[in-house]
Amino acid sequence: MSISRRTFLKVLGSGVTAAGLTGVICKRSGWAASIPPAKTKDAKITTSICPFCGVGCGLVAHTKGGRLVNVEGDPDHPINQGSLCSKGQAVKEVVTSPRRLKKVRYRAPGSDKWEEKDLDWAIKTLAQRVKATRDAGFLAKSPAGVTVNRTEALASIGGAALNNEECYLIAKLTRALGIVYLEHQARL
Numbered sequence: 497m498s499i500s501r502r503t504f505l506k507v508l509g510s511g512v513t514a515a516g517l518t519g520v521i522c523k524r525s526g527w528a529a530s531i532p533p534a535k536t537k538d539a540k541i542t543t544s545i546c547p548f549c550g551v552g553c554g555l556v557a558h559t560k561g562g563r564l565v566n567v568e569g570d571p572d573h574p575i576n577q578g579s580l581c582s583k584g585q586a587v588k589e590v591v592t593s594p595r596r597l598k599k600v601r602y603r604a605p606g607s608d609k610w611e612e613k614d615l616d617w618a619i620k621t622l623a624q625r626v627k628a629t630r631d632a633g634f635l636a637k638s639p640a641g642v643t644v645n646r647t648e649a650l651a652s653i654g655g656a657a658l659n660n661e662e663c664y665l666i667a668k669l670t671r672a673l674g675i676v677y678l679e680h681q682a683r684l
């Protein structure tokens with residue numbers, strides 16, 4: 497029986513591949529038993545969106561007992577298809593970093609010191625200052641005498657971490673205050 501050069505090379509190639517794979521499989525079986533189970537094993541899976549920029553990449557978060565153990569790109573997300581940039585890969589630190597700020601820090605105008613404040617104080621103070629700024633800069637009519645009922649003293653910028661409903665509520669609130677400068681990080 498005559499064997500063509502092409503057939504000879506194919507047979508040789510499969511033999512080498514099989515031998516190579518056997519080597520890899522044998523090596524792997526030697527240490528595979530000592531590998532600890534993946535940290536995502538039996539974890540609860542929740543999908544989310546990266547909060548860092550307007551691209552809005554999809555994330556998969558793994559939690560165990562309410563504790564975040566892993567975050568990775570969502571392979572089913574149409575934007576990033578499982579990939580994440582370096583910032584997105586570090587997003588778990590937003591929750592788990594020991595340097596994460598958990599209290600409100602406030603620096604008064606003209607001060608060079610940060611003070612710790614509670615959340616109630618921060619929300620109340622923000623509301624008071626927004627109201628005061630809005631009232632001080634409220635314009636019922638334009639210079640041409642047209643009714644406008646707006647303030648040009650405030651602006652609002654949203655972020656990629658906001659979902660549809662949050663954007664809707666922010667737009668409602670800010671327009672009710674008469675704010676006309678509404679932007680979103682994803683448009684910049």
Ligand code: SF4
Pocket residue numbers: 546547548549550551552553576579580581582583584585
């Ligand atoms: S992973 Fe990177 S590119 Fe994607 S949303 Fe986060 S910061 Fe933006």
